[in-house]
Amino acid sequence: MSSILSNVLPAPEDHVLSVIFACRDDPCPVKLNLSAGAYRTEEGKPLVLEVVRKAEQQLANDLSCDKGYLPIDGLADFNKLSAKLILGDDSHAVEENRVVTIQCLSGTGSLRVGAEFLAKHHQQRVVFVPNPTWGNHPFIFTLAGLYVEYFRYYDPQTRGLDFEGMLEDIGAAPSGAIVVLQSCAHNPTGIDPTLEQWEKIRQIVRSKGLLPFFDTAYQGFASGNLDSDAQSVRMFVADGGECFIAQSFAKNMGLYGERIGALTIVCTSQDVARKVHSQVLLVVRPMYLSPPMHGASIVTTILKNSDMYKDWTIELKGMADRIISMRQQLYEAIQARGTPGDWSHIIKQIGMFSFTGLNEKQVRWMAKEYHIYMTYDGRISIASLNSKTVPQLADAIHAAVTRLA
Incomplete structure (x- = not known):
């Protein structure tokens, strides 16, 4: 049977999606995806804020709400x-x-x-x-x-x-x-x-x-x-x-x-x-x-709700502070390994992401050898790190920089 969709061409490669798919298909049990812009807990899980759970419970109990x-x-x-x-x-x-x-x-x-x-x-x-x-x-x-x-x-x-x-x-x-x-x-x-x-x-x-x-x-x-x-x-x-x-x-x-x-x-x-x-x-x-x-x-x-709003700001600051802590831990881990170069930009930057300065060759090598995935421009999600994955990333960065300068 002929297809009216047979002339549809495959989409050009999306570099972000290709990294996500490569990580998804990697069977390695210790693989690490640092390409997605999503906050993770110390256990590597998505965080549902307590204040969000309270709000949802309040909404569920409100029988006047409709759809x-x-x-x-x-x-x-x-x-x-x-x-x-x-x-x-x-x-x-x-x-x-x-x-x-x-x-x-x-x-x-x-x-x-x-x-x-x-x-x-x-x-x-x-x-x-x-x-x-x-x-x-x-x-x-x-x-x-x-x-x-x-x-x-x-x-x-x-x-x-x-x-x-x-x-x-x-x-x-x-x-x-x-x-x-x-x-x-x-x-x-x-x-x-x-x-x-x-x-x-x-x-x-x-x-x-x-x-x-x-x-x-x-x-x-x-x-x-x-x-x-x-x-x-x-x-x-x-x-x-x-x-x-x-x-x-x-x-x-x-x-x-x-x-x-x-x-x-x-x-x-x-x-x-x-x-x-x-x-x-x-x-x-x-x-x-x-x-x-x-x-x-x-x-x-x-x-x-003023009480909920206050609770939210406290949880929000906790997330932001944890990201700042992950930056400091990563910087110190890279320094401890004697990795060549100045890595102070890791702690000078702010927010969820860091532009590491790694090039595409180094990024691809880290994915192959260390099963660590990031976008090809060297961007990583600091918010996805925890105290266990920071040393893993620091080891990979040190190896990539020293072997593929």
Whole structure:
């Protein structure tokens, strides 16, 4: 029987997925997957926060809850509380009713809805993303109909921020261009600008008439403090200009599988916000119509209850502190083995990921010889390590660097 799908070509290799599949198919009992951006406990298991369990129990006991459709823009309380979380309690933008927030399918869905909206309503169709950036960014914006360009971000020589290159490239962007900025815990490098550097970035973005689009996947997950991790966003919002913000609760509440996030659009007036809201609904309606309820209900329950909110911040800081501890342990283990080179970038970086500086040849060799898997650019998930796997990784890094310099 002939197939109407016989002309479908195989997809090109996705380097991240290929690493995940290779690890999955490796029969070695001590294999280690450091490619996925997911927090793991000391036992190597996914963590369900205690406050999340409490919220779910409360929801289960509430017989007034039903399973009806949510509005197109999602759960109203969730949207209000999400905007407050990222913009702050005293945000003038919120007080002036010029903020649009809609519930989306985690951070990825928030980015895609924002990209679709901009492709339809923004005259400038070029979007600048960091080099390097999260691997899904180019796909999201390209498939929405925008054109992706890159600005310098990472300096491989210093294994730090190429700040001068970043300013130069953003300053050369055409007026009206969209600029994607990660608010904290940059993926994949783990390198963030300082507050002073953020202010210079803001000045260039505003003076050039560019549109900032923040990807906020790790609020509170970087430093352990929700307000500190939101400072870059609030700096841009405080100047009265427009701003797009994609939020995710996957990491900071451990709600990976609930796919819960929000898109917030800060406008220049209440009238503009009203028009933007009406058009965003037209983007969502043919895409998925109504967002899922459960994750939004969990987040709302926690953010509305002062005791639960406090418990969440304590658990959140515990996760962030543990990641910082894993960085220190890995750095000390590499140093103890006398591994050539300066590895201080491991502890200078922040958040879930670390750009190790390992090259693709070394990464592939480590997968073959040590059954340790990471993305080919040398990025590892610090959040996936524990006290047992740190020595395993340090041994592999030492061997790779000394044998394949």
